Amino acid sequence: MILVNAWVIHRDPKLWEAPEEFRPERFLDTAMVTVTAPLLPFGLGRRRCPGEGMAIRLMGLTLAALLQCFDWDVDQCGAVDMTEGVGLSMPMAKPLAAICRPREFVKSVLSAST
Numbered sequence: 270m271i272l273v274n275a276w277v278i279h280r281d282p283k284l285w286e287a288p289e290e291f292r293p294e295r296f297l298d299t300a301m302v303t304v305t306a307p308l309l310p311f312g313l314g315r316r317r318c319p320g321e322g323m324a325i326r327l328m329g330l331t332l333a334a335l336l337q338c339f340d341w342d343v344d345q346c347g348a349v350d351m352t353e354g355v356g357l358s359m360p361m362a363k364p365l366a367a368i369c370r371p372r373e374f375v376k377s378v379l380s381a382s383t
């Protein structure tokens with residue numbers, strides 16, 4: 270069996286500028302999201318994730334709906350601790366405690382539909 274170490278590829282400074290920094294804006298450059306980019310969130314080859322198309326289409330919509338419909342808060346200090354824990358799916362070292370409250374327009378939409 271051959272296992273591809275995506276963790277190492279995603280942190281290779283020869284492939285990525287400042288790989289340890291969270292810089293989502295690097296993907297605004299469409300050259301970064303071609304099939305030849307060293308980015309493997311959905312795996313590779315014959316066992317590559319079959320849900321990729323669905324996930325790509327739904328992620329933006331889901332995130333936009335969560336931001337549009339709810340006000341979000343994290344714990345008292347207002348900052349998210351991004352320290353990585355240990356595990357196959359790279360959990361957070363300290364689980365995120367977030368509070369979401371429906372925005373006013375969501376409450377009225379929901380109460381109108383009952």
Ligand code: HEM
Nearest residue numbers: 309310311312313314315316317318319320321323324328
């Ligand atoms: C952000 C969303 C998702 C990510 C990052 C993701 C990532 C992955 C990865 C890394 C693999 C392993 C690929 C490999 O072995 O090389 C995988 C497998 C798989 N994914 Fe996803 N996935 C996502 C969403 C989905 C969705 C929405 C579905 C189904 C509706 C799905 C269904 C599957 C299935 C069935 C496999 C196993 C494929 C096999 O072993 O042949 N995934 N996914």
